[in-house]
Amino acid sequence: MARFESLTLSELPNGIWRTRFPVRFGSCDPAGIVYTPEYLNLFNGVIEDWYGDALGLPYHELVGTRRTGLGYAHVSADFATPSRMGDVLDVAVIVRDIGRSSVKLTVHAFKDGTECVRATFVTVTTSLVDHKSIALPDDVRLALKNYQAGYEEPAGAASTSPRYGPSSLPA
Amino acid sequence: MARFESLTLSELPNGIWRTRFPVRFGSCDPAGIVYTPEYLNLFNGVIEDWYGDALGLPYHELVGTRRTGLGYAHVSADFATPSRMGDVLDVAVIVRDIGRSSVKLTVHAFKDGTECVRATFVTVTTSLVDHKSIALPDDVRLALKNYQAGYEEPAGAASTSPRYGPSSLPA
């Protein structure tokens, strides 16, 4: 049924930042599972934490102090298995594409070590003063590239198709 | 920038159900625009209203009384222009595909008559008793087909590529 082949948590390279949180009552719907829009809210929070913890660029400074908008041009999510109250999710963030003014991230949620939800977020950087698109700030671009470098296989590795490079991880 | 070519509200056939609501304060984020995950929440409410108003099948009876789960296997949304507090959105629902146990809907939000957000929801019908996939109930399938028939061009029309049939509307 799922539109993606589930990864396992153990096959993620160490350099990929991850976080962990329990599924709480308030995130669940009358079917007893996470309410679909709430996944995107939870993942938005994960991305925010990732900016500060993995990139060293606190989200509130980018958005609040520097007035750099990190809004989305596209979001999507595919669901393999539902999550219930009390489940604990591990969630990892992978950088897929860095454009002139956009960044494509995938967010992977794992339950008991197997991927249960995969989401894609395409951010477009804007000025929050006039809401016009702006180029990705240099320090953000550098931090994104450094993050990627931390989990991609080294250039000199034997493999010509690096398993976790942007072009090899499942789209 | 947008991944879709915006429709205009006036070109939607009359048979397509639509609703209208204002963008409220509580739906907006510190950037002053609708918080992305909240769009999915708002659209989920639109789909719920559509089940009752357009299909004649109140959502709470399907999910509550009949214990038929209408959870999502996939959601996605593309954003052409942001919406601010006080904007009024017209939102329309189109049935794209009816499978054995799945339904693909697109939700189109219009601001000042021009499409600003387009979302896709793929529902999978499940039993809420054992959370297993079940075939789309007959009355739901019939209602979906009747709804589609209400805005598709009649079979005898001259055109061989009906503009608003499931295969011709923008994917």
Place this chain on the structure above:
Amino acid sequence: MARFESLTLSELPNGIWRTRFPVRFGSCDPAGIVYTPEYLNLFNGVIEDWYGDALGLPYHELVGTRRTGLGYAHVSADFATPSRMGDVLDVAVIVRDIGRSSVKLTVHAFKDGTECVRATFVTVTTSLVDHKSIALPDDVRLALKNYQAGYEEPAGAASTSPRYGPSSLPA
């Protein structure tokens, strides 16, 4: 159990503005009833609609254009009976107290004509430029007083304890 004596919808004076909405799936929790914090979100939306519809002062103009903050110094809610998906709520807003820079409102939700939730919101007007408290703008004060006058008993009425005046409605 309830901390208030439930009103009935029919005993509300005509001058009191009211709105109506269904309880949707996304507002409910795994217990199948409205998630408590969501009531406050729904009521915040009701108050926002009331500013525009009953007072003639669109909320987004006050908060957005005029940068007048309408934040809360206090909120509370008491719950007599739970509301389920598919229930339809009538909700009314009453002005209780108008201070120099604060307004006290009560929000009353009715299910099948009987009050099921009563909430109190104390708004403090602030400048959103420097987040300092400011006096209630004159037009807001006037609109609030006019709204009150619309449902309070006329001054010449026999009763010395008007049933729907600020001091006589249930606290």
Place this chain on the structure above:
Amino acid sequence: MARFESLTLSELPNGIWRTRFPVRFGSCDPAGIVYTPEYLNLFNGVIEDWYGDALGLPYHELVGTRRTGLGYAHVSADFATPSRMGDVLDVAVIVRDIGRSSVKLTVHAFKDGTECVRATFVTVTTSLVDHKSIALPDDVRLALKNYQAGYEEPAGAASTSPRYGPSSLPA
């Protein structure tokens, strides 16, 4: 302005459980501060964590497995100072009153060590099978009393008005 005298974090006894979290973008409104209803959502999550971490009774087991409803008969919150994106809140839970089928908790949020929000939640235990009120389960009552005992002053202490007993902490 505030309706309570702010505590400081350092004066809380050690036995009082506390947690800490950052204020995220998605919790904030167009005024740039935490959206009021979201405080109650955040605090509901805090209470849920507290059930598992401080009482040893995972919330999802009580509500999910045992079908014991922990819904609210009353909630209220008073706000002394607003919280912005990037602020870090320390939040503590105190048990105020244990009734036959109800529990009164206060939740205290601190910013930079000073209390900025105080909320009260009155839970009524119900059966989620028939939604009728039930007595507080024995293990829940015991865990609540043990929690209280962990921060109240010993009976033999000199003071006759224990500072952190249920009757002495600020109401």
